[in-house]
Amino acid sequence: MKALPASVVAAIDDLEFAARLVVxxxxxxxxxxxxxxxxxxxxxxxxxRAGDDLKYLDWKILARTDxxxxxxxxxxxxxxxxxxxxxxxxxxxxxxxISKFRYASILAASLAYxxxxxxxxxxxxxxxxxxxxxVPARGGRVHLRSLLARLDSLQxxxxxxxxxxxxxxxxxxxRRGVVIVLSDFYDxxxxxxxxxxxVRRRGHDAAMIQVLSRQEITFPFAGDVEFQDLEMGERKxxxxxxxxxxxxxxxxxxxxxxxxxxQRSGIEYALATTDTPPERVxxxxxxxxxxxxxxxxxxxxxx
Amino acid sequence: xIWQNPWAFAGVVAIVIPIVIHLLSRRTARSERFPTLxxxxxxxxxxxxxxxxTDPVLLLMRVSIIALAVAALAQPLVRSDARTAAxxxxxxxxxxxxxxxxxxxxxxxxxxxxxxxxxxxASLSESAAMxxxxxxxxxxxxxxxxxxxxxxxxxxxxVIIVSDxxxxxxxxxxLRSIGDGVSVGLVQVSGAGATSAVAVPSPVSGTVTLLVAPxxxxxxxxxxxxxxxxxxxxxxxxAIAYAGAPDRERLQREARPIANPGHADIFLRLDRDxxxxxxxxxxxxxxxxxxxxxxxxxxxxxxxxxxxxAARAEVSGRETLVLFPSFPPxxxxxxxxxxxxxxxxxxxxxxxxLEPERIPAETLRQWERRSDVGLKLPAQATGExxxxxLWLAVLVMLGAEALVRRRKGDSGNAVAAHVV
Numbered sequence: 188m189k190a191l192p193a194s195v196v197a198a199i200d201d202l203e204f205a206a207r208l209v210v211x212x213x214x215x216x217x218x219x220x221x222x223x224x225x226x227x228x229x230x231x232x233x234x235x236r237a238g239d240d241l242k243y244l245d246w247k248i249l250a251r252t253d254x255x256x257x258x259x260x261x262x263x264x265x266x267x268x269x270x271x272x273x274x275x276x277x278x279x280x281x282x283x284x285i286s287k288f289r290y291a292s293i294l295a296a297s298l299a300y301x302x303x304x305x306x307x308x309x310x311x312x313x314x315x316x317x318x319x320x321x322v323p324a325r326g327g328r329v330h331l332r333s334l335l336a337r338l339d340s341l342q343x344x345x346x347x348x349x350x351x352x353x354x355x356x357x358x359x360x361x362r363r364g365v366v367i368v369l370s371d372f373y374d375x376x377x378x379x380x381x382x383x384x385x386v387r388r389r390g391h392d393a394a395m396i397q398v399l400s401r402q403e404i405t406f407p408f409a410g411d412v413e414f415q416d417l418e419m420g421e422r423k424x425x426x427x428x429x430x431x432x433x434x435x436x437x438x439x440x441x442x443x444x445x446x447x448x449x450q451r452s453g454i455e456y457a458l459a460t461t462d463t464p465p466e467r468v469x470x471x472x473x474x475x476x477x478x479x480x481x482x483x484x485x486x487x488x489x490x
Numbered sequence: 491x492i493w494q495n496p497w498a499f500a501g502v503v504a505i506v507i508p509i510v511i512h513l514l515s516r517r518t519a520r521s522e523r524f525p526t527l528x529x530x531x532x533x534x535x536x537x538x539x540x541x542x543x544t545d546p547v548l549l550l551m552r553v554s555i556i557a558l559a560v561a562a563l564a565q566p567l568v569r570s571d572a573r574t575a576a577x578x579x580x581x582x583x584x585x586x587x588x589x590x591x592x593x594x595x596x597x598x599x600x601x602x603x604x605x606x607x608x609x610x611x612a613s614l615s616e617s618a619a620m621x622x623x624x625x626x627x628x629x630x631x632x633x634x635x636x637x638x639x640x641x642x643x644x645x646x647x648x649v650i651i652v653s654d655x656x657x658x659x660x661x662x663x664x665l666r667s668i669g670d671g672v673s674v675g676l677v678q679v680s681g682a683g684a685t686s687a688v689a690v691p692s693p694v695s696g697t698v699t700l701l702v703a704p705x706x707x708x709x710x711x712x713x714x715x716x717x718x719x720x721x722x723x724x725x726x727x728x729a730i731a732y733a734g735a736p737d738r739e740r741l742q743r744e745a746r747p748i749a750n751p752g753h754a755d756i757f758l759r760l761d762r763d764x765x766x767x768x769x770x771x772x773x774x775x776x777x778x779x780x781x782x783x784x785x786x787x788x789x790x791x792x793x794x795x796x797x798x799x800a801a802r803a804e805v806s807g808r809e810t811l812v813l814f815p816s817f818p819p820x821x822x823x824x825x826x827x828x829x830x831x832x833x834x835x836x837x838x839x840x841x842x843x844l845e846p847e848r849i850p851a852e853t854l855r856q857w858e859r860r861s862d863v864g865l866k867l868p869a870q871a872t873g874e875x876x877x878x879x880l881w882l883a884v885l886v887m888l889g890a891e892a893l894v895r896r897r898k899g900d901s902g903n904a905v906a907a908h909v910v
Contacts, residue, residue, distance in 0.1 A: 277525035287525075373526045403525060411519035416527045423527045424519055430531050437529035 190464035196293055197285040202339040203332065206296035212466040213301070213473075232256040266364055267308040267324040269356035270295045272338070273370030273398075274313045275347035276418040281400050281461075288343035290461045291369040291398045296335055297469055298367060303331040308364075311338055312356040314347055323359055346418055349379040353393075357386045365392040372397050372445055374418075380445075384452045394455035396472060397445060401462050404442075406434045455479065491566055492867070494875060498563035501556075508552040512545060551891045555884055562880035567867060577867045580645030583618040584636035585611045588653030590627040595654075597680070606679045607652040614650055614677075629653055630664045637668040644867060650675040655849040665857050673861045676854045698831055699727075699805060701741075702819050703734030709820035716825045726752045726835055727810040729803075730827065732819050737805070741812050745801030753811040757800050759834035760813075769826035773797050773817050798827060 190212055199205040232245060235255035243257045272295050278288035295311070302309040303326060310324030311334050320341070322334045349370065356366045366386050372379060372395065386393040408427035415422050442458065449456035457472040459465075493499075524530075567573075593604040608625075615621035622639055626632040629651055640647045649668055653659050655678050665674055702710040710732065731738040748754050760766060790799055799814040813831070817823045 280523070280525040282523060371525060373528065400525075408522065413519045413521045414524040414527055414530060415521060417523050417525050419527075421527055423530050423532075425530050433531045434529045441529065 190466040193285055193290065193462055193464050196465055197289050202292065202296045203300070203335045205293050206300040206335065209293065209297040209465045209469060210301045210304070213297075213469050231259050233259055265307050265326070266302075267310070267360050267362060268298070268302050268365045268367060269310045269312055269324055269359055270298055271312040271352045271356045271366060271368045271370075272341065273347045273349070273352075273368070273372075274315070274341050274343045274345075275370075275374065276344050277371055277373055278347075278398070279343040280417055281402060284400075285461045286343065287371060287398045287400055287461055288341075290459070290465070291396075292338055292341070293465050294396060294398070294459065294468060295367075295369055296338055297465060299331060299334055299338070301469075303328070303334075309334065310356075310359060312352050312359070313341055314345070314352060315341070316345055319352065319355055321355070321359065324361075324364065347374060349375050350382040353379065353382040353386060357389055357391055360391055363390055365394060367394040367396065369396045369398055371399055371403075376441075376445070380448050380452065380454075383449075383454050387453055392455065393453075394457070394472070394476070395445065395449050396457045396459055396468070397442070398459050398461070401460050404438060404460065406431050406438070491568055494565035494567055494873075496564060498560060498565070501560040501563060504560070505553050505556050508549055508556070512549045548891065548894055551887060551894065555887045555891065558880050558884045558887065562877040562884065565875040565877050566880070567874065568876050569867065573867045577645050579619075581618045581620075581648060582640055582643040582645050583614055583621040583648045583650055584640040585614050585621060585623045586629045586632045586636050586649070586651045586653075587611050587623060587625045588627070588629045588651070588655075588659060589625045590629075590653075590656070590659070592654055592656045603654055603679055610652050610677055610679060611650075614652075618648075619645060630660045633660065633664050634667050637672055640672055641669070646673070647671065647861075648673040648675055650677060652677045652679060654678065654680045655854060657847045657849055659849070662857055671861055674857065674859050676858050678848075678851065678854060680848070698828075698835060699729040699810075700819070700828075701729055701731040701735035701737060701805075703732065703736075706732060706734065706819045709818070710824070713819050713824045714828050716828075726750075726756060727805065727808050728756065728813070728831055728835055729805045729810045730813045730815060730831065732815060732824075734818075738814070741803045741805070742801075742814060745803050745812065748800065748802050748811065750802065750809065750811070753800075753802060756811055756831075756834045760798075760800070760830050763830040763833065765826055766830040769823045770797050773821065773823040797823070 191208060196205050196209060199208070232248065233256065235244060235257050239257045243259075245256045245258050248254065248256045272291055274288060278291065279286050299309045299311070306326060308324040308326045309331070311322040313320050320337075322330075322337050347370070349368070349372070353366060353368060356368075360366070366383075368379075368383070370379075383393040383395065406427070408431070410427060411424065412427045413422055413424045446456050446458070448454075455472070455476055457468060457475070459468040587604070587607050589604050589607075593607060594602050597603050597606060611623050615623060620643060622636070624632045624636055633649065633651070636649050640649055649672055651660065651674075653676075655676065668674055700710045700714060729741075731741050748757055797816040801812055801814070803810060803812045805812065813827070815824065815827055
């Protein structure tokens, strides 16, 4: 099934419905969530060893073959995921078309939907003005709806204290979990990276989904343009044509740096542009996560 | 393409105006809200760059408008096949008809050659769209004027000369003055056939009378025979009244100033006759000559205190040139005088009847030419022009320029900014 274009998904007012569409599209591709679900999921057989829990013994194979085999399952520990969403003014770009904030909201909603349906806990962290606004990580359909409603009510504007949001998100994870940050990561680059590394050190997984618009990557401007910073209000007059080269080099360097720092620190990284179907972004991120984490620890077969 | 008003191209200097305006204009920058400025190069103050043209597309449109307008004002005319064909069919002729003396000779039909030339001229006029006929005894001189007139006309232009083309009528230099763009035709008409006599008016009968005293009659006759062995052939009545002649005193009294042109002509010939002047110089006549002061009507021959006077008087009821010599008829001076009179009164020799030499026909064929250079279209005479299409293009370009200008103004909020 072809992925729905970002413009179509973004045009859907109901965030829950949009998220469901994205997730259904993802699932229709035969993908499964790497956020390990609670239900015991059979993985493989292995010969019975002394000390294995007898409830995992496969009696059918014993009856057929007279041999003892234990069933192995995927990690049955449920996870908590905190989704940190950047709601600063820079996320409002572009102001005509699909803004980064809207796009990131859809991604966040899709992730929340997917995680919740897997039986895991999902929460939301953002800022409204100078104050943190969050929904703690919980499971259940009612909680999901509440979270999506909260997500839908968020507005982009002002600035975003990335390190503070990330640190608080990690604090709210009672057990091993994942902090997924959706942002353009323009602000306080070094401290954000530092905080994400701290999240890792605390035993959680950290993920960066960098959301940018196509214009920010390609800089399709010409002539004399006076740029105004959406957050700070600063203005800068530029001969766009002659500035293009320097701009593209700077952006490329910025993106490479973010990716490299993330990889170096064991942080999952994905770049999403607002013209990419959300389902594709989801798929690529989750597949990468799946490949990175490999087979999970098993309940009865701890090595 | 013909440009009927090439001076309009001087207006092309107006193209400089929009170029200068675009170079000097303050550039307006559009405003763009952007997530971050961290990747943009730092703004720098820089001098205004006059070498940078703003809005090259708009400038190109404006330059095109001016260029099209200038071209339209220059009144272009496309030399299409249809127009060229119309010009070819529109013949304009200047016809020069030779009416010199040689053309008065009679042709085989008995009529003067000039009549044949006029018939040819009429035929050529009728076959042309426009024609001018010049009758002149000097075709070489008339050619320039005819060519000047025909060059002001449109269509196929021709100068035709109708003449017997006697040698000297025209030459190649005269035809060269016609210039390019005009065809030259030479139509030869001739009074070929038997030569006819040129009518020469017959002289009026006249006499030379010697008035002498009776005792000098023989001497006078001898002097006449010695001076003019043949009878006088004159159209003028002349008398020589010697001293002692019976009527001399009466004639002197009745003498009047010379008024007859024929008399004056004879007097002048006598006055200039070298033999007579020489003879009168050495004459030692004692006959009292009346002075010019006493007889104002008398004119001295030779100019000094003349020994021969002349006046007009009536002799035998006829107005006569009377000469009053102061020497007798038997003097040598008298013989010289009579001889001079004989020479003075002799009629002019009749013209020889010769067949005039003509310019060979091959030469005339070589001088003829047909010219298509600078063929003027009849449309040029009516002021027709294809400039209307260029004006239409100007209107279209003006509309396009307004549209482009409006769109540039609507894209974002234009902010007047200093050039950096």
